[in-house]
Amino acid sequence: MRIQVNGETVYCYTNSRDIDHDKPSIVFVHGSGMDHTVWTLASRHFARHGNNVISIDLPGHGRSGGKPLATVEDMSSWVMSVLDTLEISEAALVGHSLGSLIALECAASHSDRVRAIALVGTTSPMPVSDAILNAAEADDHAAFDMLTQWGFSKRHQFGGNRNSGIWMIGNTLRLYERSGPGVLFHDMRACNEYTSGTDQASKVACPALLILGAEDRLTPVRSTRALQEAIPSPLVEVLSGAGHTIMVEAPNAMLDALHKVL
Amino acid sequence: MAAPDYPGLDTLALHAGAQPDPSTGARATPIYQSASFCFPDSDYAASLFNIERAGHVYSRLSNPTNAVLEERIAALEGGVGAIATASGQAALHLAIITLMGAGSHIVASAALYGGSHNLLGYTLPRFGIETTFVDPRDPQAFADAIQDNTRLVFGETLGNPSLDVLNIPAIAEVAHAAGLPLMVDSTTTTPYLMKPFELGADIIQHSATKFLSGHGIVIGGLLVDSGQFDWEASGKFPTLSEPYEGFHNLIFTEEFGPAAMIQRARKEGLRDFGACMAPTSAFHILQGIETLSVRMSRHVDNTRAITSFLLEQEQVTRVGYPELDGHPDQALAKELLPNGCGAVFSFDLAGGREAGIAFVDALSVFSHLANIGDAKSLVIHPASTTHHRMDAAALAAGGIGEGTIRLSIGLEDPKDLIADLKQGLRAAGKAAGGSR
Numbered sequence: 001m002r003i004q005v006n007g008e009t010v011y012c013y014t015n016s017r018d019i020d021h022d023k024p025s026i027v028f029v030h031g032s033g034m035d036h037t038v039w040t041l042a043s044r045h046f047a048r049h050g051n052n053v054i055s056i057d058l059p060g061h062g063r064s065g066g067k068p069l070a071t072v073e074d075m076s077s078w079v080m081s082v083l084d085t086l087e088i089s090e091a092a093l094v095g096h097s098l099g100s101l102i103a104l105e106c107a108a109s110h111s112d113r114v115r116a117i118a119l120v121g122t123t124s125p126m127p128v129s130d131a132i133l134n135a136a137e138a139d140d141h142a143a144f145d146m147l148t149q150w151g152f153s154k155r156h157q158f159g160g161n162r163n164s165g166i167w168m169i170g171n172t173l174r175l176y177e178r179s180g181p182g183v184l185f186h187d188m189r190a191c192n193e194y195t196s197g198t199d200q201a202s203k204v205a206c207p208a209l210l211i212l213g214a215e216d217r218l219t220p221v222r223s224t225r226a227l228q229e230a231i232p233s234p235l236v237e238v239l240s241g242a243g244h245t246i247m248v249e250a251p252n253a254m255l256d257a258l259h260k261v262l
Numbered sequence: 263m264a265a266p267d268y269p270g271l272d273t274l275a276l277h278a279g280a281q282p283d284p285s286t287g288a289r290a291t292p293i294y295q296s297a298s299f300c301f302p303d304s305d306y307a308a309s310l311f312n313i314e315r316a317g318h319v320y321s322r323l324s325n326p327t328n329a330v331l332e333e334r335i336a337a338l339e340g341g342v343g344a345i346a347t348a349s350g351q352a353a354l355h356l357a358i359i360t361l362m363g364a365g366s367h368i369v370a371s372a373a374l375y376g377g378s379h380n381l382l383g384y385t386l387p388r389f390g391i392e393t394t395f396v397d398p399r400d401p402q403a404f405a406d407a408i409q410d411n412t413r414l415v416f417g418e419t420l421g422n423p424s425l426d427v428l429n430i431p432a433i434a435e436v437a438h439a440a441g442l443p444l445m446v447d448s449t450t451t452t453p454y455l456m457k458p459f460e461l462g463a464d465i466i467q468h469s470a471t472k473f474l475s476g477h478g479i480v481i482g483g484l485l486v487d488s489g490q491f492d493w494e495a496s497g498k499f500p501t502l503s504e505p506y507e508g509f510h511n512l513i514f515t516e517e518f519g520p521a522a523m524i525q526r527a528r529k530e531g532l533r534d535f536g537a538c539m540a541p542t543s544a545f546h547i548l549q550g551i552e553t554l555s556v557r558m559s560r561h562v563d564n565t566r567a568i569t570s571f572l573l574e575q576e577q578v579t580r581v582g583y584p585e586l587d588g589h590p591d592q593a594l595a596k597e598l599l600p601n602g603c604g605a606v607f608s609f610d611l612a613g614g615r616e617a618g619i620a621f622v623d624a625l626s627v628f629s630h631l632a633n634i635g636d637a638k639s640l641v642i643h644p645a646s647t648t649h650h651r652m653d654a655a656a657l658a659a660g661g662i663g664e665g666t667i668r669l670s671i672g673l674e675d676p677k678d679l680i681a682d683l684k685q686g687l688r689a690a691g692k693a694a695g696g697s698r
Binding site: 013016035037040041042044045048062135142143145146149150155157158159160161162163164165166167169170171174175177178251252255 | 265266268269274277278279280281308309312313314315316317318323324325328329332333334336337340341342343344345346489490505510511512513516517518519520521524528
């Protein structure tokens with residue numbers, strides 16, 4: 001589905017369905033340099049289970065027009081604009097990595113419109129190494145390589161995808177390669193500069209679920225303590241064997257976990 | 263700070279796609295010899311059918327053993343995904359029927375394996391898909407043959423029978439300028455000798471029967487998608503970019519992004535045409551791939567030893583191997599195939615058909631059969647076997663002489679292979695009326 005948001009044509013995957021205002025809505029928000037396709041399995045699942053699914057391409061990503069937004073706060077405001085355009089008053093938000101920060105910020109700043117959040121592969125603050133930032137700023141392929149390799153658990157460097165026939169490393173790399181110049185840098189910088197996450201987390205009033213990869217090397221479980229302590233009564237699921245790219249590494253376990261708040 | 267290295271080819275050949283079996287700890291990939299797989303509950307079943315969960319339903323669509331092989335070849339080639347098929351021909355057919363229908367057109371190299379030529383030249387026209395065959399050494403010929411309804415450009419990394427080295431970078435540029443993907447058959451080169459995706463190809467087909475499995479014990483094919491071709495931007499592939507009624511109007515490019523092509527091939531082509539690989543075959547091919555580098559290196563070393571020997575023989579009037587002086591693709595081979603040009607080549611014997619037959623019949627280490635890519639050395643005399651219906655003129659048009667011999671060099675001790683060839687040359691000499 002293509003809609004107009006802030007003067008730009010943007011894309012939302014809806015499982016080829018119109019929005020039904022009698023159904024609950026779930027917004028899926030991808031991570032840095034990615035697009036809506038990372039949520040294909042989950043969004044198809046929750047669409048069949050009676051939800052409106054809105055899997056967005058952030059501005060300048062995937063099929064959406066416009067330029068990448070600079071800050072997590074800008075991105076969360078933009079997500080609210082998407083809901084406004086679709087005339088959705090309340091939604092659950094599922095976000096991965098950068099998308100999890102956007103979901104967190106939405107829940108804190110627009111608590112009246114967010115009924116639940118699921119933060120996948122998350123932490124806050126989410127510092128990004130200079131090596132990645134510098135490579136991303138230079139549009140150096142090394143940034144894609146670093147994120148791809150460190151984005152998977154060590155065991156999944158060799159694959160073992162339960163989704164038959166898909167080489168998870170290769171598919172992730174191709175997604176990064178499809179991102180436009182500068183897109184990854186904008187996203188990484190936004191992650192790096194969003195330092196108010198734990199403060200904002202204390203304002204979360206809706207049910208919150210953290211889905212973490214036990215072998216995540218980009219947002220390690222141990223780094224999530226502050227976030228877990230800041231969010232009032234969060235549910236936490238740590239998935240064994242998974243790294244940061246949880247939607248790919250543990251799609252079924254993630255789906256089962258999501259049912260706890262969706 | 264440099265990015266960490268990806269695992270190397272040899273490591274991927276052993277590990278990619280595989281994890282120790284979660285239920286038994288088995289280190290080798292087990293053969294999951296099961297037609298179908300149990301569903302824990304009805305909703306789980308529905309979610310598998312509706313592409314919501316990862317898992318297996320029925321072994322025509324996917325199988326855990328095949329999945330390891332598929333991921334392994336995709337990793338070795340640097341693609342996004344792959345499908346294991348019943349044969350190499352099934353992989354070629356699967357790619358074609360995924361990308362086009364009746365009324366479409368293919369531009370293909372004229373130097374193809376006979377089975378591929380039969381499919382494109384004789385069988386597919388009956389289903390409304392025509393092919394124009396062009397000189398594999400002439401990228402402009404590919405460009406000139408492209409029509410409005412062309413949907414694929416196709417060639418072999420090393421053409422049959424003259425080992426024409428496909429200029430993949432140049433032909434990919436031609437294809438991409440026309441909004442078309444380039445598919446290559448990389449059977450004789452394998453990812454050890456060439457990585458076609460890095461050169462610009464978009465789809466790879468393998469007959470895994472040959473060097474990938476490596477021991478002449480199994481029939482199988484592999485189709486690999488690079489994920490690099492932009493099907494939507496091309497605008498010529500509605501099977502991928504428009505709603506598919508056969509799956510609740512799913513749009514493959516929308517839902518699977520870079521993996522659109524290989525997903526459609528599985529969800530439709532494998533489902534409906536059914537040319538799936540048997541899990542035991544996948545197991546055998548996996549065992550072969552584990553030693554791919556070691557074998558291919560030895561195949562090439564032995565081939566170089568044999569071609570050097572043959573070049574010195576008076577009865578041998580031509581040795582067609584791209585590394586050798588006089589081969590028209592020698593320079594291109596150095597650029598694209600620095601580790602060797604495979605282990606299949608042909609040479610011409612003086613004395614014509616009778617000499618060729620005598621030569622083959624006198625060999626004892628080389629096996630006389632119609633295959634390539636075995637650990638054992640193989641030989642065939644095309645004029646009396648695969649091309650026996652053709653007269654001398656027709657053979658010549660195909661680059662084959664009455665005394666042409668095709669060899670697939672195996673892993674034996676090269677001195678024993680040379681001794682065997684000497685025996686054959688003596689017999690050929692007698693048949694040709696010579697004194698040797």
